[in-house]
Amino acid sequence: MLKNILMAEIMPIVEEFDQQLNYDTEYESRLQAAANNFIAAASSLPRASGCLPPCGFQVQGAVYNCVTCQYDSCEFPLDCPGKEITVQENNRTQMWCSVPFLLPADVEIVWRYAQDRTMLRERFDDVTVGADPLYSIPSARPEQSGTYQCEVLSQEQSLVRLYFYLTVIPVAQTGHVHLQDVFAQALLPEGQFPRLSSTDSFSYWLPRPAFLTTCLTAIMLLIFLSLGVLYWLSYQIRTSVFDPAQETILTEEKKYLIHC
Known part of the structure; x- marks a missing residue:
């Protein structure tokens, strides 16, 4: 793009002065005008920059300044936002x-x-x-x-x-915040908790699978223990009813009571 601007300013002068003799002052004035036009057009061009905001000293993003003939840094601060x-x-x-x-x-x-x-x-x-x-x-x-x-x-x-x-x-603070949220929901009109929306997951209200498995296992173990105790009691009762020695002791006690 710079080359095109330069050729557009210089070539008309070359063609106009070709095979002609002119005073030095005319050459100087025409070339100075072409130089001014070139600087103005070049300054308005968008410059390719490798600078990536918002921070850091970026060596690869330095831009060459045609006016000062030096590389300008990105001029970003070294400290990035937190x-x-x-x-x-x-x-x-x-x-x-x-x-x-x-x-x-x-x-x-x-x-x-x-x-x-x-x-x-x-x-x-x-x-x-x-x-x-x-x-x-x-x-x-x-x-x-x-x-x-x-x-x-x-x-x-x-x-x-x-x-x-x-x-x-x-x-501890996390649990406290959760309890505060539950308490705040309980203070809603009529003490009603807000209903779940269609996008909410019902798993939020359900216990964890590991907790459910532990509870079910404990319940089944309690049932088996209860059945075992009932079976043991019934066996003890049947044994005491049909024991001949116990029957003899009961008959002697009855005779003693009748004698008295």
């Missing part, structure tokens, strides 16, 4: 130090941690240093809540800093 992460206690959580633009091959990744919500460098403590972009917490605890920072370095120069705001909800 990402919110919420996880329940004892659950696994992962944070990826990844960016949408191309990074050099010799990057070094530093993970840092701060107990509060902050972006101040002095509030962070180094956790790990290496080339692994993944930071994983197998079983999150409430005291692990805070801000996690991932900084990407290349030849000791910072390229980008990512922030993750982690909130770990305790198990």
